[in-house]
Amino acid sequence: MFDYHNSQTFGIVKGVDTNYAFVTAIRQSIVEGSYNLNGQDPPSVVIGAGVAQRLGVDIEDKLELLRVYTPKRHNRSPMESPFTTRFINPAGIFAIQQEFDQEYMLSSLDFARELFQYEKEVSALEIRLDSTKNVKNIKTAISKIMGDNFVVKDRFQQDEAFMRLMNIEKWMSYAIVCLTLLLVSFNMIGALWMIVLDKNGTSPYLSQSD
Numbered sequence: 001m002f003d004y005h006n007s008q009t010f011g012i013v014k015g016v017d018t019n020y021a022f023v024t025a026i027r028q029s030i031v032e033g034s035y036n037l038n039g040q041d042p043p044s045v046v047i048g049a050g051v052a053q054r055l056g057v058d059i060e061d062k063l064e065l066l067r068v069y070t071p072k073r074h075n076r077s078p079m080e081s082p083f084t085t086r087f088i089n090p091a092g093i094f095a096i097q098q099e100f101d102q103e104y105m106l107s108s109l110d111f112a113r114e115l116f117q118y119e120k121e122v123s124a125l126e127i128r129l130d131s132t133k134n135v136k137n138i139k140t141a142i143s144k145i146m147g148d149n150f151v152v153k154d155r156f157q158q159d160e161a162f163m164r165l166m167n168i169e170k171w172m173s174y175a176i177v178c179l180t181l182l183l184v185s186f187n188m189i190g191a192l193w194m195i196v197l198d199k200n201g202t203s204p205y206l207s208q209s210d
Contacts, residue, residue: 002105003067004055004090011051012103013068015112023128026094026106033059033092037108045111046092050102057090066090068105073117086115 002009016037021027026046027035036044042065047057058064065087072084088107095101113119129138135154143152 001069002051002055003069004057005064007055009051009054011048011105013045013070013105013107013112013115015107015109015115017109020106020126023126026096029094029096030092031095033090035094036091037106037111039089039091042087042089043107043111044089044091045105045107046094047090047105048101048103049093049095050098051105052090052093057093059090059093062089068115070115084115084117086111 002011021035030046031049032052033046035046037046038044045066047055047066051057055066057066066089068086068088069083072080072082088111094106107115109122113121127142129135139152139154143150146152
């Protein structure tokens with residue numbers, strides 16, 4: 001859970017290493033502040049635009065820190081708090097994709113490990129390709145190297161829900177356009193039919209003569 005100036009919301013902390021800025025276009029996606037995960041006291045993070053909006057984050061306010069609550073992996077005593085609490089400095093706000101912006105906060109990998117009580121573990125490895133022509137072959141090769149205990153996904157598979165939504169929106173737009181054209185066609189046919197009837201002297205309209 002995130003807490004900022006008496007506003008709370010839920011989200012996801014994603015720890016990344018120093019290569020993340022070279023693998024993704026995160027620097028170009030910063031809309032306010034800067035991409036800085038090097039702060040130590042307190043740690044610096046960048047947050048999604050949706051998270052920032054819900055919390056009312058002011059990047060210029062350096063005195064107001066953001067508080068993060070996460071469940072402890074190892075709670076040794078019933079008297080201890082079940083949550084790990086850390087104060088962090090929001091250094092920047094990014095806007096990449098609405099679904100991602102609404103949930104994510106990016107931190108350094110070291111901070112995320114300390115926050116979640118991990119030592120050297122990683123949950124995912126992101127790879128950038130110079131060309132998208134051989135994605136399928138590269139994906140197959142990586143799967144063979146990593147084995148069955150790892151799931152390998154390309155960019156479209158990672159955004160499967162978003163792509164499905166975009167596909168639905170595309171077909172809905174197509175259906176609306178077709179319906180509009182159909183209605184226009186009926187109106188044109190009706191207008192032409194009335195013109196033909198009028199020229200033949202069989203107009204259904206009643207006229208009144210003095």
